[in-house]
Amino acid sequence: MYTTDTIAAISTPPGEGGIGVVRLSGPQARPIAERLLADGAALKSHTLHYGHLHDADGTLIDEVMVAWMQAPRSYTREDVVEISGHGGAANMQRILQAVLRAGARSAEAGEFTLRAFVNGRLDLTQAEAVLDIITAQTRPALDAALGQLGGRLSDEVRAARALLLAALAHIEASLDFPEDDVPAPNVQPQLAQAAAIVVRLLDSARAGIIYRQGLRCAIVGRPNVGKSSLLNALLGVERAIVTPIAGTTRDTVEESASIAGIPVALIDTAGLNAGATDMVEQIGIERSRRALASADLVLLTLDASQPLTEADHEVIATLREAGVEQRLIIALNKSDLPTQLDEHNLRDMLPDVPLAYTAALTGDTTALERAIVAAALGGTQPLAANAPLVTSARHRDALARAAESIVTAQAAVGSVPPDLLAVDIRAALNALGEITGETVGEDLLDQIFSKFCIGK
Ligand SMILES: Nc1nc2c(ncn2[C@@H]2O[C@H](COP(=O)(O)OP(=O)(O)OP(=O)(O)O)[C@@H](O)[C@H]2O)c(=O)[nH]1
Ligand SMILES: [Mg+2]
Structure with a gap:
């Protein structure tokens, strides 16, 4: 091409x-x-x-x-x-x-x-960074892309490759003298150092990918619990219609927000109402279910100023059926009013689901935002001074393959003939080379550059 x-x-x-x-x-x-x-x-x-x-x-x-x-x-x-x-x-x-x-x-x-x-x-990482700079929606995503353009990722990958090349050179040198009964070279130190670099890069990938790609978060619950109010509070603008009438939201409403620098597509949905007879409401509820299925995070909204209702239980059952417990966060809304909801009962039904009190009416969503960030980053720390090194799934996958080959090589040192060991090290080198573009096929290049716009 x-x-x-x-x-x-x-x-x-x-x-x-x-x-x-x-x-x-x-x-x-x-x-x-x-x-x-x-x-x-x-x-x-x-x-x-x-x-x-x-x-x-x-x-x-x-x-x-x-x-x-x-x-x-x-x-x-x-x-x-x-x-x-x-x-x-x-x-x-x-x-x-x-x-x-x-x-x-x-x-x-x-x-x-x-x-x-x-x-x-x-x-190649720098070329991809150009695209990321153009498409960055938030400051952390931009910082990561600028770091990548500056060669932060390439430098690390090259350092790991240099170590693997050194190990390979040792092995190949020993292969040149097969008749001498010299012991196989010890390449453990090089392999260990290369592994450390690759693992560190992989560790930054989860946060990096989230910061770059963002995530989809569906707000679900029975009618009138304050889903649209929560959407508005998280956005900081009155985007969705809010009224005291149950069944106000009939269609899904999607807007992008930045939550602590993470681009989040928030999807407000029609209240899940099993008894809906109105055709528009039924279609809206069908759309809510679809939003639920496609979301990375599901925000179950409950009205904390009332005990759980039959409708809440139905929603919880629906969420369980959909198997979204792993990506669930509970917002206990209307916490500006006296609490009537039994938190223990709720925890019995949905153990281990993070829970945050909110008051959408007064704009208090701090605890919820914290819960969203924690769920998104899954234990990895939010970015402080250093933008993550790895922000793309392509890089993460190549690193994972490299890590696997290095681990195999590490286990094989001393127990397999050196030429077999060399196979694993070469596989790791190739995987790392795909990141920087040293060992990349034309198909992959086509795929990467076709994501750009014309003129770039
Ligand atoms: N006191 C109090 N009232 C709230 C709060 N959040 C929402 N409300 C009120 O609850 C009512 C319903 O709010 P909505 O945001 O429309 O609720 P919804 O879940 O989107 O409702 P549907 O679209 O009908 O499913 C409105 O009168 C809101 O003002 C809150 O945090 N505290
Ligand atoms: Mg609504």
């Missing part, structure tokens, strides 16, 4: 903007720009050039600023030209079309960054 022709795309988001940028990369980038500028001026590298773009027939297109970045000092390490024109969909399209008519080809999704990777300007 990698070519060296000249590609072009609109690199700013669609819509209206003060300026918009069309980017070109490849050997024809500069000649194309100079031809369209048609003012006889020669572009100077890394210098802004003010001018007017004209089509081949001489029609004025736009007043622009053009920057040429001569290879290799550019994003792709090829000649890159950025044309800044007046932002706006029609104008940007017109500039892009002129550039394409002048000989460039439309860039594929992520093709600029792919070239940066192929030309060695970025390794």
Whole structure:
């Protein structure tokens, strides 16, 4: 999929903007720009050039600023030209079309960054970090992506690979002299150090992936317990309609919130009411069940100012049937009123489920937010100074495979012939190489870069 022709795309988001940028990369980038500028001026590298773009027939297109970045000092390490024109969909399209008519080809999704990777300007973790920076929704996710772009993850992975390569070199050296009855080399220290690095990286993955991908949290319960009020309180805006009437929410309402830096998609649902006869309410309840099934966390909301009702018991039975106890958090809402609900009875029914008192009416959701963060991160500490190193499932899976191979190798030292030991070490090296891109197939590259937008 990698070519060296000249590609072009609109690199700013669609819509209206003060300026918009069309980017070109490849050997024809500069000649194309100079031809369209048609003012006889020669572009100077890394210098802004003010001018007017004209089509081949001489029609004025736009007043622009053009920057040429001569290879290799550019994003792709090829000649890159950025044309800044007046932002706006029609104008940007017109500039892009002129550039394409002048000989460039439309860039594929992520093709600029792919070239940066192929030309060695970025390794694979850094290329992926570019995408993460663009899509980061919260500060911790952004910090992690910036760290990854800066090479924090690659440095660690390379350190582990260097140790494994050293172990492999020892083993291969011993294989060269099979007739000498020398004992197999002891590579335990290298393996142990490599394992320590891989395990530390894996430990950061759970929090890292949550901070980057976020999670879905469905708010469920019988009618009128304050689900919509909780959604609003967690969002800090009056998003869903709240009334004293049971059955107010008929459809699911989904909004994104940031809870202690974790992007959380909150889904308010129609109260689960077994006796619903109204068709709209029934459809709404069906949607609630679907939201329940797709959620990473389920927030069972109860009204603490009343004893548990028959309807509450039915909801609890539904949750049990759905098998969501492991991802359940209980919000005991309306805690601003005197408590009537028997907490012990509840704990008997749902042992080990975290429980938080809330008062959505007064906006008190602190304990609940803490419970959500704890459930999401599962024991791992919320980020303090250091952003997590591993934020993608792809990296986590490769690390897990590397860890497995290293453990197998560690167990095999001394008990199997060195050439068999080398097989496991090579497997670990390959798994780690997939992270940085040293040992990566074209399919995987396609898969990774296709997630980018066009123009990046
Ligand atoms: N005192 C008190 N009242 C609350 C609290 N939270 C919600 N309410 C009230 O409870 C009533 C129902 O609130 P909603 O948020 O609409 O409840 P819901 O669970 O979304 O109800 P449905 O959409 O009908 O399923 C409203 O009158 C709210 O003002 C709270 O923390 N304390
Ligand atoms: Mg509601």
